[in-house]
Amino acid sequence: MGVLFMHNCVLCGGTIPAEDGGKAMLCAACAAEVREKYRCAEPVRVPGVDGAAAALSYAGKVKYAMQRFKFHHKQHYADWFAAQALPLLAERLEDWQPDLVTYMPIGFVHLHRRGYNQAELLARPIAAAFGLPCQATLRKRPFTPTQSAQKDFAARQKNAARALLPLDGADVRGKSVVFVDDIITTGASAAAAAKLLREMGAARVYLLAPAKTPKKGTV
Ligand SMILES: [Zn+2]
Numbered sequence: 001m002g003v004l005f006m007h008n009c010v011l012c013g014g015t016i017p018a019e020d021g022g023k024a025m026l027c028a029a030c031a032a033e034v035r036e037k038y039r040c041a042e043p044v045r046v047p048g049v050d051g052a053a054a055a056l057s058y059a060g061k062v063k064y065a066m067q068r069f070k071f072h073h074k075q076h077y078a079d080w081f082a083a084q085a086l087p088l089l090a091e092r093l094e095d096w097q098p099d100l101v102t103y104m105p106i107g108f109v110h111l112h113r114r115g116y117n118q119a120e121l122l123a124r125p126i127a128a129a130f131g132l133p134c135q136a137t138l139r140k141r142p143f144t145p146t147q148s149a150q151k152d153f154a155a156r157q158k159n160a161a162r163a164l165l166p167l168d169g170a171d172v173r174g175k176s177v178v179f180v181d182d183i184i185t186t187g188a189s190a191a192a193a194a195k196l197l198r199e200m201g202a203a204r205v206y207l208l209a210p211a212k213t214p215k216k217g218t219v
Helices: 028-037 062-070 077-096 108-114 117-131 152-164 188-199
Strands: 051-057 101-105 139-140 165-168 177-181 202-212
Touching: 028 051, 028 062, 028 165, 028 188, 051 077, 062 077, 062 152, 062 177, 062 202, 077 202, 101 117, 117 177, 117 202, 139 152, 165 188, 177 188, 188 202
Parallel strands: 051 202, 101 177, 177 202
Antiparallel strands: 139 165
16 A cells, blocks of 8 residues: 555655655655755856846756656656745845746747646746746747757857747736746856846846756866
8 A cells, every 4th residue: 555655756766655744756865965966056147137046956866857857748846846946036035026937938849749848837836835926928939949059158148039039918017027947058048038028128037947057077
């Protein structure tokens, strides 16, 4: 019977005993590893945002878990990744004074193929935890080249700016907006999104992500 209440560690796939009311999403060893090794300690600097924070280093087990979440239908990992970002927002709530949580859109083809937008799955529980509305505000222009094909920050920012459009009916005027993305790589996509949200009238734009690509040699 006990086996019904066992589930698997998000990071290593090992089974977790049903202690903690079955709520733990990491085994004890991975929980310790996250504390010691995977917390993102670097400052997050993204041009054009009023503040930015990332919870984890996108490396090792965290990276593989994020890839399973994004590409292998592990939608329920969103709860764990979102939970990593929650304390960051809690610490900044007074400073950021958010009115709205929004997220990076994905293209129609990706959405159709994957069945979900991973950034939306992250943004919803984050917004819910603070009683904030979570709304789509941007959309992706179809058939734009992928960011990974771009050679440098300037090219990525230009490509991202071209790829993003305001969503019809979105209203961010005068609002303090928390923008959620899955991973901050160079920050170029988030910078382009922040610029567009500002052009749409947002008073302030903050960036929150569960993970950030570490500088070489830090993990
Ligand atoms: Zn584990």
